[in-house]
Amino acid sequence: MPASAGKHLAMYNFGLHVAAYESPAVEGFRLREAANFEAAARAHGFIGRSGYAGEPGTPCWGEQVFPRFIKGSGFQTAPSSLSLWADIESLMAFTYSGVHADALKGARHWNVRQSWPPLVLWWVDHGAVPEWKDGVERFEHLHDHGASPAAFSFKQPYGPDGRPQEIDRLRIKEIVAGNAVGQGELLAHVLTLKV
Structure with missing residues (x-):
């Protein structure tokens, strides 16, 4: 039985673009974006x-709001995501890895340098949204x-039991290999796109 039995990992991230979403600077x-979601x-x-x-x-999970770091940016909205994962x-x-790693490489061109964390993680009960x-x-x-335990990152993770968690690097490699099989054409597509 996995360490996360009965719990799911929630992830929220937030950033600010260097220009408006529709601008050539963040093309x-x-x-x-669609390839990353897929x-x-x-x-x-x-x-x-x-x-x-x-x-x-x-569906949207409640009203979308933003952290205080958006103040003074000139933006009303900002790139952010909210998702649930098994572990x-x-x-x-x-x-x-894959499609998202390709996007991370381009992030320095599209996003302002952050003085805040890139993301936050926390555990929720199975079935909670x-x-x-x-x-x-x-x-x-x-x-x-x-x-x-209430708010952590990849650098200092906590398990569902509230204790510091060791990351299983071998398992990550196995998952990466499995994901690559189902995402090959998506990765091939994004590698042809402009940064």
């Missing part, structure tokens, strides 16, 4: 993600107070 991000949907351990208000398809290894395998406000609260808590 590379825009061009990769890659996540095909990834081992993916449970689900929130959609965005006013967009068809995936931390599944999320790390998706994040640092976090809302945007939950992610924002935990994101700000991680920034203000550092990692704890």
Whole structure:
């Protein structure tokens, strides 16, 4: 039985673009967005993600709000996501390989340098669906107070039992290999896109 039995890992991330979403400066991000969502949907351990208000398809998990770091940016909205995963290894395998890893390489061109964490992680009961406000609260808590069982990151992870967790690197490699099989054409596509 996995360490995360009865729990799912919630993830919220937030960043700020260097220019408006529709601008040529962040075209590379825009061009990769659909492929990233599809890659996540095909990834081992993916449970689900929130959609965005006013967009068809995936339902939005509560009203979308943003952390205080958006203030003074000139933006009303910002790139952010909220998702659920089976465990931390599944999320790390998706994040640092394949389609999403390609997007991470381009992030320095599309996003401003952050003085806040890139993401926050926390455990929720199986069947629970976090809302945007939950992610924002935990994101700000991680920034203000550092990692704890209530709000942590890949660098200092906690397990569902509230104890510091060791990352299973071998398992991540196995998941990456499995994900690559189902995402080959997506990766081939994004590698042809402009940064």
